[in-house]
Amino acid sequence: MPGPLALGLAMSQGPGAGFGHVMLLAWFGLLILVLVAGAAFYLSRQLTRQALGHSLGVLRAQNQRWEQLLAKQADGRWHSDPQHRLLSWHVNGAEPLPATGQPCWERFGLLSLEGSADAEGLQALLKQQPAEIDCRVQALAGDGGNWDLLGLACWDEQGQFQGYQGVAKKLAVIDEQAMAAGAAVMLAQAQTQKQVSEQAQANLLQSQLQSQLQAQAFEAQEQASFSYTVSHDLRAPLRVVEGFARILKEDYGRLLDRIGNDHLDRVMGAASRMNSMIDSLLSLSQLSSQPLARQPVNLSQLADLVLDELQRSAPQRKVTVHIQPLMTTQGDPVLLRMVLENLLGNAWKYSSKCEQAEIRFEAQRDGPGPWIFRISDNGAGFDMRYADRLFGVFQRLHSASDFQGTGVGLASVRRIVRRHGGEVWAESEVGAGAKFYFTLPA
Incomplete structure (x- = not known):
């Protein structure tokens, strides 16, 4: 077996077997070093070729672009250093300017539409180091x-920025005048467009x-027509029924028995309730057209006045009242005040069968939102399954024999609250009282 490997094996089999093993390992290590060095040289050569190819490609692109710039009918050439100091400014047919090392923005400024020079704008543009300058x-x-x-x-071989080389073309005076005229035209067009838009x-x-x-005039006319219809056309037959019954x-009456007189009383009572319902309906219809007179209102004081009137109407009742x-x-x-009269009046009415009635009027506010006002009682309450009917016109959840009313009060409350930009809702349980909430802007 020729070569270093055979020699190593022969030595390992001789008398000095230990020395042979050492030599064998040395030859193997030398062989591996030779292979690694060869691979590293090959990879380095490939990377160098790739880098040179990329650099040549960049140089070719720059040369091609430079040739394109030179192909233009330029009036001069210029050159700057990495700090954007002007190294040369050569105008065709004139002596080159001396390389004073003056920053470009101290010699020139970006030309605006108004014809002024913006030196700071040119400085900001150059410090961004774009691949091309065109301004x-x-x-x-x-x-x-x-x-x-x-x-x-x-750029140099290490990729460091070395400044700019370029060409310059003189702008004719006619171009400056045209540019100024164009700017004036654009300004006039913008002003005209603004005036047209504003008009x-x-x-x-x-x-x-x-x-x-x-729409408001039509609504007012419809409102007046509705009010006339309710006031005259509905009341006329009602007055006939009530008058002849009386x-x-x-x-x-003396010729009728007890049952006959009871029937007449029912007819007259129904006519009276119908009159009250017509009055309530007229009041409700006027809420939409009545103008709002916004001003600071002390709801606590209004609630005191309403509850004082309710207490005077039934002095025998013992009611615990809490007003925040x-x-x-x-x-x-x-x-x-109409809102409080309806809500506090309902709390007073529906708690009338409680031995110890309790009415509370409180307010709370969570964060920057609107105030939430709550009127609660411990009265009869209602079934929440019918809560959607609560604020409808002529909708009642209790019979007239248990609690009197026309069924218009809560509808008026909702209309007033919504006209103020708020909302109203209720929570209740049969036999456990009711809670009415409404919001008003601060």
Whole structure:
């Protein structure tokens, strides 16, 4: 077996077997080092070729772009260093300017639509180090004129930025005048467009306002027609029924037995309730058209007045009342008193069969939201399955024989609260009282 491997094996089989093993391992280590070095050299060579290929590609692209710039009808060339100091400025047919090392933004500024030079704008643009520069500049001193500046970024072998090389094209005076005229035209067009937009918006607002006024006028007319119909057309036959029932009672009541007189009493009572319902319906219809007179309202004080009137109407009742002090809001005091009269009146009415009635009026507020007002009692309550009917017109959850009423009060409460921008709802349990909540803006 030729080669180092055979020699190593022969030595391992001779008298000096230990020395042979050492030599064998040494030859194997040398062989591995040779293989690793060869692989590293190959990989390094491949990476070097790739890097050179990429660099050559970048150089070819830069040269191609530079040739494209030179192919343009340029009036001069320029060159800057990594700190954007102007190293050369050579205008065709003129002597080159000396390399003063002055920053570009101290010689030129970006040309604005108004024809002024923005040196800070040029400084910000150059410090971003874009791969290409394409901008219009104006000389800051002397009659240097305006220029169309084109430039390419330069890089060294280590990839460090080395400044810009580029060309410059002189902007003719006619271009400056055209640009100024174009800017003036654009400004005039923008002003005209703004005026047209403002006029169109004003016309739209006026049209919307006129539509709202017409809708309000139509609603007021419909309201007046409805009120006339309710006041006259419905009351007329009712007055006939009530009048003849009273005449019959007065003139022939002695000839009727107890059952006949009871029937007449029922007819007259129903007519009286119908009159009350018509009055309530008229009041409800007027709530939508009545203007709101917003002002600070002390709800605690209003509640005291309402409960004092209820107490005077039934002085024999013993009711525990708790009213949270200093509850204030913004709203119409007349309409908000109607809300409290209905809600506190219901609490007073539906707790009338309790031995120890209790009525509470409180408020709470969670965070920046609106105030939540709560009126609660320990009265009869109602079944929550019928809560959706609670605020409907002429909707009642208790019979008139148990608790009197027209069924319009809670509908009026909802309409008033919603006109103030709030909402009203209720929670209850049969035999455990009711809680009515309503919100009002702060």
